Amino acid sequence: MGAKAALAGASGYAGGEILRLLLAHPEIEIGTLTAGSNAGRRLGELQPHLLPLADRVLVETTAENLAGHDVVFLALPHGQSGALAKQLGADVLVVDCGADFRLREGADWEEFYGSPHAGTWPYGLPELPGGRAALVGTRRIAVPGCYPTVSLLCTVPATAADLVEPDWVVVAASGTSGAGKAPKPHLLGSEVMGSASAYGVGGVHRHTPEIVQGLRAVTDAPVTVSFTPTLVPMSRGILATCTARLRPGVTAEAVRAAYTAAYADEGFVHLLAEGQWPATAMVYGANTAVVQVTVDERAGRVVVVGAIDNLAKGTAGGAIQSTNIALGLAEDLGLSKTGVAP
C-alpha cells in the first residue's frame, strides 16, 4: 500500500461511496474514519454494505484525529471543511467533496452560500481543458458538485470551440442521494415515490455560479447559464439536458467533431454512438459519464445530454480519480468504467 487515507464524514452517502471505492483501491489504505453525531458508533450499523469495515468505530471529526495520514478526504456538509482544512498539514493531500473551495470569486460564494469564503483550490475535473495539469502533484483538491460535473462535461466542448452562444439552458434530474443522508421531509419515500419535482428554480441554485465559472475558463464571450434542477424517484444518477443557440453557419458535423475530439482520449467520458441517448442506468456505480450531442435544426440549437452516477463520477469516483492524479498513480486505480445493470 502506497498511501494511507483518513475520511471525515464516513457515515454519509459521499463518505460511504469513497469507502466502497477505496476497498478496491490497490494503493490506498483506509485509516481513521470520523463522523459528527454518529461518532462512537460502529460503521456496520451505518453503512451495512461495507462489510469489511463493519467493526471500525467512527471517531469525532477533529484535526487531531485526521492527522498522521497521507490523504484526508472531507465528505462534510458545506461550510464544515474550511476551518478544518486549515488545521491540516500542507504536505497532506486534502480532498474536499464539499463546495467550500470550488469557487474562485468570493462574492459568488457569499451570494450563494451566505458565509465568508474559505478560499479556492484546484478543481477536480481532469477532463476540462487544463484540468489534469492543475491536479498533478497538488496537495489540495476541490471536488466539483455533482450537477456541475455533468453539466460542464456536456457544455464545455461546444463552448470552447465557439460553436454556440455561451448562453446555456441546463435542466437536470437527480436521484435523492444527491441530497445526502440527513433526514429531510421532502426526501421521505412517500413524498418522492411516484413524483418528479423542480426545485432551486430561477437561477438561485448554488451550482449555477460553479457551472458559469467552468464555462468562463474556456471562452472570452460573456457566459450565462439558466440551470434548473429536478428531483426524481431514484436513488442514484443525474441526467442533464443542456441546450444553446448555434452560431451562424455551424454544422452538425462540426459539433460532433468537437465532442469527438474532446473525449476521444478520455477513459471516463464516453461519447455514445450516434442515435443512442444517455440513461442513468448505463453508469450506475461507474465513474463514467455518457454524453450524446445533436443539432435541433428547426430551433437552431445544440442539444447535449449527459448522465453520471452522482455518487461515483459526481463525487467519490471523481475524488479518487483526482487523488490518483495528484499522487502520481494510474488515473483509473480503484475505479470502474462499467455500470451495474439492470
Ligand SMILES: NC(=O)C1=CN([C@@H]2O[C@H](COP(=O)(O)OP(=O)(O)OC[C@H]3O[C@@H](n4cnc5c(N)ncnc54)[C@H](OP(=O)(O)O)[C@@H]3O)[C@@H](O)[C@H]2O)C=CC1
Ligand atoms: N450526495 C452527493 O451526491 C454529493 C455530495 N457532495 C458533497 O459531499 C459532502 C457530503 O455529502 P453527503 O455525503 O451527501 O451528505 P450526508 O448528509 O450523507 O453526510 C454528511 C456527513 O457529514 C457528517 N457531519 C455532518 N455535520 C457534521 C459536523 N458538524 N461535524 C462533523 N461531521 C459532520 C455526517 O456525520 P453524522 O452522520 O455523524 O451526522 C456525515 O458523515 C457535501 O458537502 C455534499 O455537498 C458532492 C457531490 C455529490
Ligand SMILES: CC(=O)N[C@@H](CCC(=O)OP(=O)(O)O)C(=O)O
Ligand atoms: C438532489 C439534491 O438535493 N442535490 C443537491 C446537490 C448535491 C451535490 O452534489 O452538490 P454539492 O456537492 O454542491 O452539495 C442539491 O441540489 O443541493
